[in-house]
Structures are given as structure tokens and as C-alpha cells.
Amino acid sequence: MPTVTGLDLTAPEVVADPYPHFATARREGAVQWHEGLGMWLTFTHAAANTVLRTRTLGRIWSPRTFVDAAPDEVLAAFELIHVNSLLENEPPVHTRLRRLVAGAFARGHVERLRTRIAELAQRLADTVADAGSAGSPVDLIELYAEPLPVQVIAELLGVPEADWGLLRPWSNAIVKMYEYRVTPEQRAAAERASSEFVDYLRSLVVARRARPGDDLISxxxxxxxxxxxxxxxxxxxxxxxxxxNAGHEATVNVVGNGVTALLSHSEQLTALRADPSLVPGAVEELIRYDSPLQLFERSATADTIVGDVTVEAGSKIAALLGAANRDPAVFDRPDEFDVTRTDNPHLGFGAGIHFCVGAPLARVELQASLHTLLQRFPNLALAAAPERRPEFVIRGVRSLPVTI
Known part of the structure; x- marks a missing residue:
């Protein structure tokens, strides 16, 4: 008989700190059935890695159904931006899409932006410094962690600076749909945001066809x-x-989760300040220690063995990335935050053919973001407890009050 888990991923205590719950479940089995979600969940690094790399476990987009949906509820724009996504397709469609996108990225966009990312981080740090100059608390998420990746993605795509403010609200509304408890109001907001974003991008594509630039869209x-x-x-x-959506949401949440961890572990912050060369490795540890993406679904196209269970064709299985990244079979002292950690095969960027195509850009952003904070704010400290986002799948901090 397969092991069945009753872990409620939407329970407040799990959303607040899922890792002890993962550890308890892991002792019961690497792969367990979740009746409420109607899918298998993995609790070990090996099982999650298998899910991410096995070709008979694919990303196959299918429209979600909701028991409380109105008869006239239509999510056409939301469906459009997923059915054509390289993240939601398998070979041969995925192969073609990824090759084209990777080819465009290979034109030096990440290196072109490296200096600009550092400039944007310094500019936002100026805003933080001005807001906190009188000693009053400032929200590091609002003033620093959120704007930086949005501005980087905007520059990458060639979005005019006057329109940067449009992007974050659209993304915020869309990603709410990736959770397992979504209200009709959230669905309507996601559809509006998807429609507005699609219309905006179509106009931008028309402009770039007429007048190409050095941006990624061109x-x-x-x-x-x-x-x-x-x-x-x-x-x-x-x-x-x-x-x-994928790029900036993850970066915002790595910064939020990571700075929270650093400010809660003074000895690690001290070590990082003493040796800035640790920053690249520290970024990987931030991703491992408190993963910004906790769950990644796959669908079986054929009966597939994962651990000691068979995932039947047509069934779903989800890799719990946060559980994988705290697996004691792979990570020494998995529940300890260690910025000097070098052996760190975390799965934060995924694995296999769906490994994050934007990982090089994300690493440049995160390293610049962390380096700038350490350099500019030697007295950075928590002013109050951070406010966690109330969702499980995309894990992050909604508000991070600090003094500088």
C-alpha cells in the first residue's frame, strides 16, 4: 500500500514554516499520495530530481477547473500565456521554443545588463537610504527587492521606463493562480492582468518589428x-x-527570504560582510535554505517508477523543491543556514530540460542585490518581524521592515 500524506499545504503553520513538516513526512516515505490534491508528492532530493529529469513525466498544460466557477467564467488570456509557454510544453515543441529563446539570450543580453544591474541596485539603495535616513523603519521589499528585478526584466525586454510600474501588479495577479486555493475574485484579476499584459506586449512587438533595438524582444x-x-x-x-513572472517573482522572494535569514543569523551576516567573495555561494545557499518556489508539477505520459511507487499514466506528481533542498541524505546540516556552504546541489532552478533558462540572469541580479546591500548598509537590522506571503507554492516575504 502506498503511503498517504495528510499534509495540508494551505495550513497557516505549513505556510509559515513548511520545513519541519517536510522532515516529519520524509521519515514516512520518499513519495506519498495526497488525496486532497489528487497527486503524488516527493519529500526527498532523489525523488524530486527523478521527477524533474524523467522524460515520461512532462509539463503538459491543461486548463484548471474550479467548482465555484460561474457558467460564463472565461480565462482565455490566462490560457494563452500558458499553452504557448516553453515551460508548459514537452519536446518537440519545447525543444524548438527553448532553442529560439536560448539563442536570443546568447546574444549577450545578460553580460550587457551586468553593469546596468549594479547601477539599478545602487539607485534603489539611494531610495532606501533617503527613506531611512531619520532612523525610521523602511520596507526593504517595497523599496528594493521588488523594484530591482522588475526594472531588470523591463530593461531586458525594452519596456520604456514610464511603463515599469505596470509590470509588477500584472505579475502579482497572474501568479496567484499557481496556488491551490484561488477565489473567483483572484481568477478575475488574473484574467484582467493577463489580457492587459498580452495587449501591451503585442503593441511592443509591433514597435520593435518596425524599429529593432538591442533588447531581448528585438x-x-x-x-x-x-x-x-x-x-x-x-x-x-x-x-x-x-x-x-518566473524571473522577477523568484528574485524578489530570494532577496526577501534571504535577507530575512541573514538578519536572523548574525554570525552568517558577519562572515559575509568580512569576506564579500562569499556572495556567489551565499546566493546559492539563500535559494536552498528557503526556496522561493516550493512545488513543481509534472504529468505522467506513461507508467513511471519514482522511488518505490509507480506513477500511472495520466496521473500527476509534484516535486517539493523545499523538501528536496533540506534533505539530510544530500545536505550536511540541512536545517542550518551556512553562507560558506560549497557542496550545494540545490534544485531551486529545477533540473533537466526545464532547468530555468533565466538562471544566469537571476544569479547576476541576486549577487548584485546582495553585494549592494552589504556595501551600503553596514548597520542593516530587522525593525520588526517580516510579514510572510499567505501562499505556499510561491514562498516569499510580503513586507520586510528594517532599519539602516
């Missing part, structure tokens, strides 16, 4: 596959949406 328009194939307009729009 490169995506120009990129051709070996047989001359290009991205369709829907695929282009979807790719841009994915880069915003």
Missing part, C-alpha cells in the same frame, strides 16, 4: 531556428510573460 523577433522557423507572435508574447 532578438526574439530576429531569432531563427536551423530550418528558418521563428517564434509566432503568441509564443513571443508568452515568452515575455514567462520571463517577467
Amino acid at each position: 532578438s526574439l523577433i530576429a531569432e531563427t531556428d536551423g530550418d528558418g522557423a521563428r517564434l509566432t507572435e503568441d509564443e513571443l508574447v508568452t515568452t515575455c510573460t514567462l520571463l517577467l
